Amino acid sequence: xxxxxxxxxxxxxxxxxxxxxxxxxxxxxxxxxxxxxxxxxxxxxxxxxxxxxxxxxxxxxxxxxxxxxxxxxxxxxxxxxxxxxxxxxxxxxxxxxxxxxxxxxxxxxxxxxxxxxxxxxxxxxxxxxxxxxxxxxxxxxxxxxxxxxxxxxxxxxxxxxxxxxxxxxxxxxxxxxxxxxxxxxxxxxxxxxxxxxxxxxxxxxxxxxxxxxxxxxxxxxxxxxxxxxxxxxxxxxxxxxxxxxxxxxxxxxxxxxxxxxxxxxxxxxxxxxxxxxxxxxxxxxxxxxxxxxxxxxxxxxxxxxxxxxxxxxxxxxxxxxxxxxxxxxxxxxxxxxxxx
Amino acid sequence: xxxxxxxxxxxxxxxxxxxxxxxxxxxxxxxxxxxxxxxxxxxxxxxxxxxxxxxxxxxxxxxxxxxxxxxxxxxxxxxxxxxxxxxxxxxxxxxxxxxxxxxxxxxxxxxxxxxxxxxxxxxxxxxxxxxxxxxxxxxxxxxxxxxxxxxxxxxxxxxxxxxxxxxxxxxxxxxxxxxxxxxxxxxxxxxxxxxxxxxxxxxxxxxxxxxxxxxxxxxxxxxxxxxxxxxxxxxxxxxxxxxxxxxxxxxxxxxxxxxxxxxxxxxxxxxxxxxxxxxxxxxxxxxxxxxxxxxxxxxxxxxxxxxxxxxxxxxxxxxxxxxxxxxxxxxxxxxxxxxx
DNA sequence: AATTGGCACTCAAGCGGAGGGAGTGCTAAT
DNA sequence: ATTAGCACTCCCTCCGCTTGAGTGCCAATT
Numbered sequence: 069x070x071x072x073x074x075x076x077x078x079x080x081x082x083x084x085x086x087x088x089x090x091x092x093x094x095x096x097x098x099x100x101x102x103x104x105x106x107x108x109x110x111x112x113x114x115x116x117x118x119x120x121x122x123x124x125x126x127x128x129x130x131x132x133x134x135x136x137x138x139x140x141x142x143x144x145x146x147x148x149x150x151x152x153x154x155x156x157x158x159x160x161x162x163x164x165x166x167x168x169x170x171x172x173x174x175x176x177x178x179x180x181x182x183x184x185x186x187x188x189x190x191x192x193x194x195x196x197x198x199x200x201x202x203x204x205x206x207x208x209x210x211x212x213x214x215x216x217x218x219x220x221x222x223x224x225x226x227x228x229x230x231x232x233x234x235x236x237x238x239x240x241x242x243x244x245x246x247x248x249x250x251x252x253x254x255x256x257x258x259x260x261x262x263x264x265x266x267x268x269x270x271x272x273x274x275x276x277x278x279x280x281x282x283x284x285x286x287x288x289x290x291x292x293x294x295x296x297x298x299x300x301x302x303x304x305x306x307x308x309x310x311x312x313x314x315x316x317x318x319x320x321x322x323x324x325x326x327x328x329x330x331x332x333x334x335x336x337x338x339x340x341x342x343x344x345x346x347x348x349x350x351x352x353x354x355x356x357x358x359x360x361x362x363x364x365x366x367x368x369x370x371x372x373x374x375x376x377x378x379x380x381x382x383x384x385x386x387x388x389x390x391x392x393x394x395x396x397x398x399x400x401x402x403x404x405x406x407x408x
Numbered sequence: 409x410x411x412x413x414x415x416x417x418x419x420x421x422x423x424x425x426x427x428x429x430x431x432x433x434x435x436x437x438x439x440x441x442x443x444x445x446x447x448x449x450x451x452x453x454x455x456x457x458x459x460x461x462x463x464x465x466x467x468x469x470x471x472x473x474x475x476x477x478x479x480x481x482x483x484x485x486x487x488x489x490x491x492x493x494x495x496x497x498x499x500x501x502x503x504x505x506x507x508x509x510x511x512x513x514x515x516x517x518x519x520x521x522x523x524x525x526x527x528x529x530x531x532x533x534x535x536x537x538x539x540x541x542x543x544x545x546x547x548x549x550x551x552x553x554x555x556x557x558x559x560x561x562x563x564x565x566x567x568x569x570x571x572x573x574x575x576x577x578x579x580x581x582x583x584x585x586x587x588x589x590x591x592x593x594x595x596x597x598x599x600x601x602x603x604x605x606x607x608x609x610x611x612x613x614x615x616x617x618x619x620x621x622x623x624x625x626x627x628x629x630x631x632x633x634x635x636x637x638x639x640x641x642x643x644x645x646x647x648x649x650x651x652x653x654x655x656x657x658x659x660x661x662x663x664x665x666x667x668x669x670x671x672x673x674x675x676x677x678x679x680x681x682x683x684x685x686x687x688x689x690x691x692x693x694x695x696x697x698x699x700x701x702x703x704x705x706x707x708x709x710x711x712x713x714x715x716x717x718x719x720x721x722x723x724x725x726x727x728x729x730x731x732x733x734x735x736x737x738x739x740x741x742x743x744x745x746x747x748x
Numbered sequence: 749a750a751t752t753g754g755c756a757c758t759c760a761a762g763c764g765g766a767g768g769g770a771g772t773g774c775t776a777a778t
Numbered sequence: 779a780t781t782a783g784c785a786c787t788c789c790c791t792c793c794g795c796t797t798g799a800g801t802g803c804c805a806a807t808t
Contacts, residue, residue, distance in 0.1 A: 302660035
């Protein structure tokens, strides 16, 4: 699996050169810019070798080499150096994230904006609100004789609402009391434990409301409603790999269909805290020409949101990984403050 | 201003033909498909005339004609026939909108999806929550000794939240009582009237919270936080006018910057209930090659949301106006149900 | 006076070949 | 093992040619 040192150096140089120039890189350029003590002929031999090993490909016979997905994989696993953050970028991230709104929805949107801005690619961010998130607050509001609105404040400061249909009117004051009672049993506990409280909660006429609330708590528990947001599609337009709009169309299909998107993120929910899915490694057909970089954020071990970058396989991995990580750290910190 | 009947008919034919074919239309095609009793030479004369009048332009000397912005304007004002809704489209709109979630945010997203789907263009939808919307519910939640969260349920079922910093701890029970008292004075009333209640509301230690709540009510009153959502950018990619990604980039700059977007909508907030802004009529520089079609929705006269389509000037105006209107009606109806 | 057939003219788009150039692969020399 | 040299490949661009759709104008027709 490991390849010898000089090949590694050359592969690394090819990736670095190609990710910035977007032009297939030839032996000449490598000899001049990276390996002054080697002739282009030597490098040609090495390049040919790396191509045989599957790390590089040639667009056509007389062109330079570009990294294959396997080449990028090797680069990411063994060669990549995470770039230090330029000071302005660091300041931008801190300012934007520390000033992010407490509102969970707006927070996620802000984070998505920042990721897109600092990585110059499309971003994908899901809310820090997983299947085991806690309920911080709960309220019942009488809308009309037939309907009650359940308002939930989840960890991560996400507000959810759901209408409950009822057969007979219930007073607002009774609803408030009921909400208080439910909350007392629910607040701070995992929603998974909530179901078992059904019998302990003394019913009355409010039984109807109660039972429906419990169903809804269960529903939100499944995380089916996970909030996912994307931004920065305009950045992709600048990349030469997307001058062909057909490619972009495929990617947009994924990004704009939030159900696809949340499915995608769920699929990739990570063992490691950084995941790089390169080109053909993507399960999603439409992302085969893209790389997805994912990490998590969230103040506690339990409360995890996803934070990702979607771009062409030719991306500046070192830079993007570093910047994504920086945003994740800032977001976690900010979230700890506001969603204490 | 009015032009003679035959010229009108020809202009209409040119617009219809061009909006569907995307190819400059020549005298031949018009003679064969629209004016069997006229020779192509006659039509050539008329075309030349219409071009002199500014309604048509020629991409180059030996090409057919395409409508100018002025030509589209004339078409929209005098010639356009709104197309009847095909049954499947009607059913789709009804199903999707009647099944739309009660949650204001999700509702807007759903509507944006529907508009994009039925118009095959990009959509822009703002929440039905104007500067004079009412507060349906209000709650105060103790986060920690230093912070209280204000939760607002606005008309249109939009939930808003804001953190309030406090100097000394307040009990949750006290907060609940306070929220109830504020709500009693505020619910169902225009927020504009709320300010005057400040003195009537008897303060205590909760005075600090109260005063901040009033400031925030004021803040939300300004509608600065209007929710704007867009969808269907992928539809634009199919249009030949956007094969050049530079054009698309301009448009995306507007769509993806929600502050630009809400400014745009506010600018265009309408006297009439249908507004068509064609190409160079757009104040926004980046939309000069686009048409924006806007209408409003909302159950009452007071509660208005915006609902729009963004696409190339070459769009099927009759169809799009009809479909946008249908979505607006459906959305108004659904909103009346859920946000009663 | 409006319409029309005829005709020369224009110009974008498509095609094909030539030349340039970047880059390779191979071979033989170091 | 490295490298200079060289023939070869193939993309890209430019150029000129052809094609064809469409125009504009004029003279003839109704």
